[in-house]
Amino acid sequence: MTTDSPLFDVLVIGGGVNGTGIAMDAAGRGLRVCLCEMDDLASATSSNSSKLVHGGLRYLEHYEFGLVRKALIERELLLNSAPHIMWPLRFRLPHRPHLRPAWMIRVGLFLYDHLARRERLPGSCAIRFGDNSPLQPQITKGFEYSDGWVDDARLVVLCALAARERGAEIRTRTRCIKARRKAGLWHLTLQNTVTGERQQCRSRALVNAAGPWASTLFADTLAMPSPRQLRLVKGSHILVPRLHDEPVAYILQSQDNRIVFVLPYQQRFSLIGTTDVDYQGDPAEVAIDDAEVAYLCNLVNGYFKRQTSPAEVVWRYSGVRPLIDNAEGEAQQASRDYSFELNAPEGEPPLLSVFGGKLTTYRLLANDATNTLCRFFAEAGPAWTHTAVLPGGNFSTQARLAEALRSHYPWLPDALLQRFVRSYGTLCHRFLQGCEQLEDMGEAFGDQLYQKEVDYLIAHEWAGTADDILWRRTKLGLELHDEARERLQRYLQAPDTRPPTS
Numbered sequence: 001m002t003t004d005s006p007l008f009d010v011l012v013i014g015g016g017v018n019g020t021g022i023a024m025d026a027a028g029r030g031l032r033v034c035l036c037e038m039d040d041l042a043s044a045t046s047s048n049s050s051k052l053v054h055g056g057l058r059y060l061e062h063y064e065f066g067l068v069r070k071a072l073i074e075r076e077l078l079l080n081s082a083p084h085i086m087w088p089l090r091f092r093l094p095h096r097p098h099l100r101p102a103w104m105i106r107v108g109l110f111l112y113d114h115l116a117r118r119e120r121l122p123g124s125c126a127i128r129f130g131d132n133s134p135l136q137p138q139i140t141k142g143f144e145y146s147d148g149w150v151d152d153a154r155l156v157v158l159c160a161l162a163a164r165e166r167g168a169e170i171r172t173r174t175r176c177i178k179a180r181r182k183a184g185l186w187h188l189t190l191q192n193t194v195t196g197e198r199q200q201c202r203s204r205a206l207v208n209a210a211g212p213w214a215s216t217l218f219a220d221t222l223a224m225p226s227p228r229q230l231r232l233v234k235g236s237h238i239l240v241p242r243l244h245d246e247p248v249a250y251i252l253q254s255q256d257n258r259i260v261f262v263l264p265y266q267q268r269f270s271l272i273g274t275t276d277v278d279y280q281g282d283p284a285e286v287a288i289d290d291a292e293v294a295y296l297c298n299l300v301n302g303y304f305k306r307q308t309s310p311a312e313v314v315w316r317y318s319g320v321r322p323l324i325d326n327a328e329g330e331a332q333q334a335s336r337d338y339s340f341e342l343n344a345p346e347g348e349p350p351l352l353s354v355f356g357g358k359l360t361t362y363r364l365l366a367n368d369a370t371n372t373l374c375r376f377f378a379e380a381g382p383a384w385t386h387t388a389v390l391p392g393g394n395f396s397t398q399a400r401l402a403e404a405l406r407s408h409y410p411w412l413p414d415a416l417l418q419r420f421v422r423s424y425g426t427l428c429h430r431f432l433q434g435c436e437q438l439e440d441m442g443e444a445f446g447d448q449l450y451q452k453e454v455d456y457l458i459a460h461e462w463a464g465t466a467d468d469i470l471w472r473r474t475k476l477g478l479e480l481h482d483e484a485r486e487r488l489q490r491y492l493q494a495p496d497t498r499p500p501t502s
Helices: 017-028 057-062 065-081 102-114 152-165 216-222 290-301 359-376 398-408 414-432 451-460 466-473 482-492
Strands: 007-013 033-036 086-094 125-128 141-150 169-171 174-182 185-192 198-208 230-241 249-253 259-265 269-273 315-324 338-343 351-356
Touching (some): 007 185, 017 033, 017 152, 017 359, 033 152, 033 174, 057 065, 065 086, 065 141, 102 141, 152 169, 152 359, 174 216, 198 359, 230 290, 259 290, 315 351, 338 359, 351 359, 398 414, 414 451
Parallel strands (some): 007 198, 033 169, 086 249, 198 351
Antiparallel strands (some): 086 141, 125 141, 185 198, 230 269, 230 315, 249 259, 259 269
């Protein structure tokens, strides 16, 4: 490898929420950062979550008070950092006395309310379900508490945008196929997974944030034994037509002590999940099976008046959670906390590996990881992300932003305007600016997706395929019919029509 190959301070492997969070944090402290992701950003675990910013009420049963407290603190910070893609949500917990006694739930909710300071979210309370409740008539009592919703994949993209704004290089569809220590640096070989082209680079520090692949990366890329193994747990979700019309979520208890959420999703659907099943195999090939679908349908049918079935499922997905392996207990009992392994022999460049973690604590994980890295970089700046606002989040409320957009773009249909508010925040000005009528948005791929938005996603948000756009940058995969998808695919495959990427 020649000395003129690119030299970075930190190279991050993994384009999920932890990897992009670390890249953002480190770049903001003045370090020269490169992140490589073998697929699209958020293409694995980080886009296949329950899409919640939450403390983890059920973790209290496993005495993980420290994790819950950390997550509750982060919940407040995150709701302030990204008001476009995160917002408060009330949760209703129907009481089933044969599953958990009321006193246990009250104690848990008291702790949930008081383990960390709350500024934005109201506390918990007991409630009664009347005749108009969507629940079955024998369920008359319950509890209500607060947590938050997040567009998980867009959170990852916004972290990557924030990292790039601070000088980081973000390379998607790029796999790190070899990393070796030599002369005080990491010497790395990166391969474009589309073209096969290889590039050499060097780095003063290396971060393994490969999520479910964090352990196997040691053998595959680093040629060294992994310091620990991960417990891979499959979490699956299904989407069905709305089970109720209320703007609230439900948290359901099952006979096997699992917890399943029923979440309002994209106005017309209910998102139901998750399962917890130990998983063996390639995380890229994880898939929900029929038994999981039946389990989720049967559970919600035991609670709701409106019944559902596997035939009604309009979308299903699975993700692999890389949890710290204690090799004991059921999958749902495995800790969602995180840990680091620092490998830094005297005179050698450091390797920091991330194991475990959950969506809500990504910022704290990134802060802790970057603090560890900064021991090796005396010139690095101080921690900064606790007050950071993610790109597009520089507005007070969604209602006020919507009002401002109506004033600027009175021709914009309300449904489209609301989607832009909740996906892009103020970033939508980047592709709306200069448009004076809907026709100025260019080719229509259905009635919800237009060329201007697609061009923006290609040029600025690393989108390269229809799936990137329809399932991760937007959630329009549920809305567009086959003809519209095909039209979008043809547009993406026509190089003369595509804008240059930034």
